[in-house]
Amino acid sequence: MSHQQQFIAQYQSLIEEFAQTQQVPFYAYDIDGLAAHICELVNDDIKLWFAVKANPLSSVIQTLAQQGMQFDVASSGELTQVLAQGVNPSHILNTGPAKSRAQIQHFLTNGVNIFVAESVNQLALINELAKENDVRVSVLLRVQLRFEQSSDNPLGGNELTPFGLGAAEWQAIELSDYGNIDVIGLHIFQWGNMLEAQQLISLWQAMISPLKALADTLGFELKVLDLGGGLGVPYDGDERTLSWPALKAALVAIKRTAGVEELWLELGRFAVAEFGYYVNRVVDIKHNYQQDLAVMQGGINHLLRPAITNQPFPVTLLRSSSAQQKPFHIHGPLCTSLDKLGTLALPSDLAVDDYLIFSQCGAYGFTESMPFFLCHELPAEVVISNGKVSVIRPALPASSYLY
Known part of the structure; x- marks a missing residue:
């Protein structure tokens, strides 16, 4: 059963x-079951962020925060909701393809210090506002890669999307032009609701080499690798589910191969569905x-x-x-x-x-x-x-x- x-x-x-x-x-939400599930997921090897877009209900956020989850927040409204549940701004990551000046300022004003940059313009705007606010911020550059993989996927797969830039486009920047930013890592998230563990692991493994090469070209230490999420749940009544212990073991190996200090995942449906x-x-x-x-x-x-x-x-x-x-x-x-x-x-x-x-x-x-x-x-x-x-x-x- x-x-x-x-x-x-x-x-x-x-x-x-x-x-x-x-x-x-x-x-109706099973809060006791949710708490037990998140307790099984949270660990010292992989830093887990909850993609608030999946479910911003106050009780869900409170339950996840109590179990040690961080929060991937993509709008000012989500930020207000997460902060209202007592979440520390240091546990919040600002994602999303459309970051206006007002939104970035709202996050900075509320103490958020980690951003994912989706474009060169966005990187420049984050740097400009960080300078105006006399703060240094940590940034991950979001990267799009192309793979031999079908693009019929909620996050676009290999299709052109508003999420991040290709490696060649990022290689054109000079990090010294962004004096109030510390680029600490790279972010990649192109595949959603994946149910085949080996397929997902193979995609993660294929990302390591081009991402390390990009960091080397830009001349920064790749401290953080954020693989997004994409862990699926079955909707067709099939009992197959992804094995978290098996995925975690693969992620620990990827972390070691990539040589990063921290490996991040942003879980949505896999955390709460x-x-x-x-x-x-x-x-x-x-x-x-x-x-x-x-x-x-x-x-x-x-x-x-x-x-x-x-x-x-x-x-x-x-x-x-x-x-x-x-x-x-x-x-x-x-x-x-x-x-x-x-x-x-x-x-x-x-x-x-x-x-x-x-x-x-x-x-x-x-x-x-x-x-x-x-x-x-x-x-x-x-x-x-x-x-x-x-x-x-x-x-x-x-x-x-x-x-």
Whole structure:
């Protein structure tokens, strides 16, 4: 039995009771499971950063901070949220392809001292503002490399993207022109949601030689190598998962081969995905053109990922049923055929007012969605810990955001 199945079985009655009381879709997070998982990941060999874009919920950030994670923050809004949870600015790394003058200043004002530079212009702007603020900052240059690898990937793979520059483009700079910056390392992150360990390890290994060569050409000591993230989780019900001990052993070897003081990873879905659930109510069932459809109270306004990846989240009927399963086309409430959460197997006795629980929703859930279209309510977000449900954000009507 998977962790998700165990969690649903353990808390089924609690989740059903909350769903029946609230009558709105909601996200539920297994905080105890999350804490135990992060405790297993954090170690002295690899520095782990949490990519806040995956889930900026206050309780998630607090739990990860308590377990020793650092934070990869890509916007002023994410920074404000992370600082509000008591995170020390020294544990924050500023990433992201679009760093405006105002954003960089906001990070410097709040004590953040580590930046990833994605372009020559960005490097110059970081240096200029560091000088104006009379501080020295540490910078990693983000690099794009090309590999013999398919580019059908959420982060672009070999495609031209706004993330970083090629080695040849970085070689054109003179580090002596940036007097308030210490370039301490290189950052590379081009592949997302990878599930084949050997493929991921091979990509990491192939990065070492060109990155070391770039550092040598620019004339700085490569102290830090940031391999980004990309560690995937399965969404198709397959039980295969990446083995963290095996990956860690490979990373330790890569760290040794690269000769760096620190090796960094920025984890998103691998850190939090399996500890989040989306609970959604069936509002209509119909049979049309020999196919079965379930229309839900919430759709891509709460859970967008299926529409942009064509990959649904795993789903389970919240109540018990012994009925034979059959495929249902699961649609949301929006007036567009794009609002589809997938075609998935469910018990044939699925009925109006039943609840479905989608798993693997701890990452890229509500904050990746399109919540304002058609002015439906925003979903609630709750955490479950020690057998209790705590509402972090209640469901909110459209009047809460329309002016």
